[in-house]
Amino acid sequence: MTGKVFLIGAGPGDPDLLTLKAARLLSQASCVVFDRLVSDEVVAMAPENAKMIPVGKMPQCHLVTQDRINEILVEEARAGHDVVRLKGGDPLIFGRGSEEAMFLAEHGIDSIYVPGITAAQGAATVSGVPLTHRGLATGVQYVTGHRQSDKVLDLDWKRLADPMTTLVVYMGVSSIGQIAMGLMTEGLPGSTPVMAISKATNADERRMVSTLSNIAADTREAGLKPPTLFIIGQVVSLYDAQAEPAREIAAHA
DSSP: OOOOEEEEEOBSSOGGGSOHHHHHHHHHOSEEEEOTTSOHHHHTTSOTTSEEEEOOOBTTBOSSOHHHHHHHHHHHHHTTOOEEEEESBOTTSSSOHHHHHHHHHHTTOOEEEEOOOOHHHHHHHHHTOOSOBTTTBSEEEEEESOOGGGOOOOOOHHHHOOTTEEEEEESOTTTHHHHHHHHHHTTOOTTOEEEEEESTTSTTOEEEEEETTTHHHHHHHHTOOSSEEEEESGGGGGOOTTSSGGGEEEEOO
C-alpha cells in the first residue's frame, strides 16, 4: 500500500520544542527525510531501524535539488513507507512545504502538515526580544534575504521600512548590507536596533546586537554564518544582555 508523507516542522533546534504530534510521528517513522537545519538531537529521536535520508541544502550548494527531494518523497511513499519529512522551523514558513505537498498531490500521495515552532519564535523566546510590544511594534513582517537561483533581492523596501513594525529576516547573512541600505533609503533610521541570532535555541547559539547602519560590518566581523536570523526594530531595545552573557558575542550602541 502507498504510504503517507507527514510534512513536519522540526522547530529551530531544541528537541523540547517539538510538538507532541511531531515527536509521536517521528518516533513511529519507517522513513525520515530531513533537512540540514534539523538538529542532530531531533534526528536522533527517529527509530533505530528507520531509513534515514539527508537532503540538506546550503547556499549555492544544493547537493540534493528540490526536484530530487520531491521525487524521493514519492518513491518512498510508493514503497509503502509512511514518510516523515522533517523541516527546520515550520514547513509553511520559508520551508517549501506547500511545494512538496502540491507535487505529492499531483502523484496521488496524501500529505499531512504538522506545524512547528518557527525560527523567529524560537529566537524571540530565548533572547527575550518580543516580536510585538505595545508602544514599540504593532505588527511583524517575515521576509527572506535569499532569492531562488541568486536572483536580485527586490523587496518592497518602502513597506518594510515601517518604524512601528518588527522585521524578521531569514537567510540574510549574505544580503544584510543590501537589506539595511534599502530600509535606510526608505527612511528607517540607521540607529534602529538589530539583533542577529545564529542557531537559535541550540547549544552553540550566538547573539549579536547592533544597529541598522552597522549590522553588515558587525556581522562580517563576528563571522556569523547561516543559519542566522535578523530581528530589526525597536523591540530589540528590550534585550537584556545580562540575561545570558555567555551567549552574547558583541554589542554596539
